[in-house]
Amino acid sequence: MKVVTILGSPRKNGSSSTLAKQFNETAIAKGATVKTYNLNTMDFRGCQGCMVCKTKQDECVLKDDLTQALKDIHEADILALSSPIYYHSITAQMKAFLDRTYSFLNPDFFNRTDPSRLPAGKKSLLILTQAAPESSHSKVAEEFNYFLNFYGFKENETIRVCGWAGDNEADLIAENIPRVEEVADKFIK
Ligand SMILES: Cc1cc2nc3c(=O)[nH]c(=O)nc-3n(C[C@H](O)[C@H](O)[C@H](O)COP(=O)(O)O)c2cc1C
Numbered sequence: 001m002k003v004v005t006i007l008g009s010p011r012k013n014g015s016s017s018t019l020a021k022q023f024n025e026t027a028i029a030k031g032a033t034v035k036t037y038n039l040n041t042m043d044f045r046g047c048q049g050c051m052v053c054k055t056k057q058d059e060c061v062l063k064d065d066l067t068q069a070l071k072d073i074h075e076a077d078i079l080a081l082s083s084p085i086y087y088h089s090i091t092a093q094m095k096a097f098l099d100r101t102y103s104f105l106n107p108d109f110f111n112r113t114d115p116s117r118l119p120a121g122k123k124s125l126l127i128l129t130q131a132a133p134e135s136s137h138s139k140v141a142e143e144f145n146y147f148l149n150f151y152g153f154k155e156n157e158t159i160r161v162c163g164w165a166g167d168n169e170a171d172l173i174a175e176n177i178p179r180v181e182e183v184a185d186k187f188i189k
Helices: 015-029 066-075 092-104 138-150 169-187
Strands: 002-007 033-038 078-084 123-129 155-161
Touching (some): 002 066, 015 078, 015 155, 015 169, 033 066, 066 092, 078 092, 123 138, 155 169
Parallel strands (some): 002 033, 002 078
16 A cells, blocks of 8 residues: 655644654554655645646646655555645645646546546545634535545545644644544555
8 A cells, every 4th residue: 555645734743744644654554655745845836827737748747846746646545635724724835735736637627527637546634733623614624625536536534633722732643643543544454
């Protein structure tokens, strides 16, 4: 099993990144291979809207640090994504990554039964952390998972960690480690 993990927080040891790394550890212990990309330390641009991936080739024309990550996702069985909520959404880093996945879509994707260039049946885990209570920002996960479904992912798990307040970070991480381990156990038999 191949896992690609995308970290969307600028805080490399923050709550979302730590939980994603714990998912990786469990996956490795179960025999998976894992590649992790920390978006905040990578040199890449957002989608340029050039439409080359719809008119001339089936890959993104940009060549930067995200190029290999996008290739690895094609090959992966599991995609793990983590991001804090910033301004009611994912971080800018994660949004720029998401926009670049536009190259995963075939031309005329809205009108065809096979919109995605990705092999079907991948699994995903989305980890989102936020300060607000659970009743806030639930649409962010729904919308992210909408795109993963559109890309042909078949099993999409979400872990939302709510009530982050800085001084409770260690407790929030400890409370949620069993949840990420459970998803790894479920995904990797
Ligand atoms: C620029 C910024 C914007 C934020 N906006 C929100 C927000 O809209 N809603 C919310 O619940 N928390 C918000 N937060 C709190 C973050 O979600 C919280 O710091 C985060 O969950 C920490 O995640 P990390 O440890 O993975 O970096 C914001 C934090 C920052 C720095």
